[in-house]
Amino acid sequence: MNAFIDLLRPALSVLVLLTALTGGVYPLLVTAIAHAVWPEQAAGSLLRDGDRVVGSALIGQPFSDPGHFWPRPSATANRPYDATASGGSNLGANNPQLLQAVAEREAALRAADPAQREALPVDLVTASASGLDPDISVAAALWQAPRVANARGLPRGEVDLLIEREAGSRWLGFIGEPTVNVLALNRALDRMLAQ
């Protein structure tokens, strides 16, 4: 019994000490430095229109108006782009539900722009891992450009230019992907038309 108590004292003290350091001091120190140096990032990279928060630069939003670019399909639990319950579809590659969903998404995209004959970029018909993907591939943006241009009464070239301006690329050809942030793209589009 004494031997056990001899063991219990270091066990409890080490647990309390390390809990205080790793669970208290450490996260609070990170928070303090974060708020001093990177307050915008620590708060969620929020976007503002005047005083009102209109989203996060990192979190995707749902869009279905033909005059906006559409984001990746989202499989979050309650409704698409539910940022309180992130997640993917978890459907297997051979699951009939997945194939049906992809076929339906393709039909909806084609119905919105029957003149667009190009093959559909894959990211536009597949659900993202988080269900909150803020980006689409540049190919997916360009595929939608004729529809958006048409709905907004813009020349196609101007919409393509906008995409080019917002697009990111692969650093040295291997880190990162050619993508466009959909919320940023749509905000830029709205701003352009408001002018």
Added chain:
Amino acid sequence: MTAQMSLLLACFVAAIWLIALPLGRWLAVIASGCPPLFAGAERTLLSLCGVRGEEQGWRAYAGALLLFNALGIIVLFALLRLQHLLPLNPQGFSALAPDLALNTAVSFVTNTNWQAYGGESTMSHLSQMLGLAVQNFLSAATGIAVAFALMRSFARSGAAGIGNFWVDLLRTTLYLLLPLSLIIALFFVSQGVIQNFSPDLTVKLLEPQLLADGGVRGSQTLAMGPVASQEAIKMLGTNGGGFMNANSAHPFENPSAWTNVAQMLAIFALPAGLCMAFGHLVGDRRQGWALLAAMTLLFVAAVGVIASQEQGGNPHFAALGVDQAAGALQSGGNMEGKEARFGIAASALFAAITTAASCGAVNTMHASLMPLSGGVALLLMQLGEVVFGGVGSGLYGMLMFAVLAVFVAGLMTGRTPEYLGKKITPPEMKRVSIALLVTPLLVLLGTAVAAGSEAGRAGLLNPGAAGFSEMLYAYSSAANNNGSAFAGLSANTPFYNLTLALAMLLGRFAVIVPVLSLAGALAARVRARRDEAGLQSAALPTHGPVFVLLLVLTVVLVGALTYLPSLALGPLVEHLNLSAALRSPQ
């Protein structure tokens, strides 16, 4: 593989080998004693905690470890059961159900981080920070402590002790995990990972959302919390438990290609560094390189399969006229369950890394991987998490295979097997065998029980072979302390919570105890000092390409013999189903 993938893989492996050098040196310093700079402060801390710091035999070492981890489970369980009464719970989340709290407590203490809950909809900020993140540190430190003890036992000769658990635990946490986590966490924040204690934030949508039921929604609610501090140790300690449900796919956890690179490097850094530290400690750095080379070979082969399968795309989509070709404007490939900013290359690499190391964080949904990719992810876990593996557990797991390889070679050549000057005899082999056989037993028994019971089959999402894979994946992940999932499985049921908790517990401690027992036996053995001139040929050299190959073959052979039938029933059948479905007329 695309040129992009090859370049990414090559640079990643080179970076890991480079990082392993200084880390290995530092790990060896910590394993050998107190860094002089901290000697005074350490003495004060130790005496404050009532730690004398004496050399412990393996039984005392294991006893201290088990007691500490048992206390960790009790405290975490209590915290999760009481979170509704505690502060820092801005969303007012209720207490976790007893079975879920037990599963989660065991999961985080065993370095598994299997999650039967969605973080942002279940856990208060306090539970994440003071409960889960703390065990991310402590379980990592526990694993490294065991690796230290085993490493020292090879280096020592005729010794009674294998070190002191409390001292190892403190040094690892204070001089290694905390400073590195701080640096990584701050990098993450600078790149957009959130770090705050705010309640969920409601923002106005740019375009009102039309819901399936005909309603309209004008706003979106963003989950908040102290993510960056937890994210750093989640990767560095090969824990893998996401703050959010989508884990490292969530833009607030892993916002860019660069944070993703940092996360991948953080996962492999310590497992690779420990190989180098092993070389330092046994006085022959080539021994560490040999282990790292074997791990790298297995890893590169796995990445090759996953990358080519995912880049190849889903043949069903091709039939629908979907463009899956890689190019300058898109990554192409199988994008279901992947994020656009990671594309195929960074997703495939991450999937291999997280299952090779026992991390279990995911930036892509493994259930939606192509069947053969999912199979490779499964196999990487089933090999016992020795391809880099968990922090500490990867090294001690690989050393079990190294001893086995030496033993097999000894049988083939008729010489007494010897590893690093230590004779390997039946008592040692018994301990190695137990350590190697525990997890296969748990995986196969667990899967069989789940597949044979109503409660097990009730949780499946995908039909047929993919459903079987969900169960096989769950027990492979739990018993090998990985923590990733084929997440279609509804695992938050008493059946899965309790059986998986048991698998995690035994998969961790029923391996650690025989490993420590082996350490005790090896430390006591007199180490034969080889004289460089003459006697070197007496035993198989364990630093050359022949040994590396032998080690790789031993790992693959044990894994294949154990798991081929179960893999055939799951991913392999699913792969054949996929090809068959395309051949048959629609």
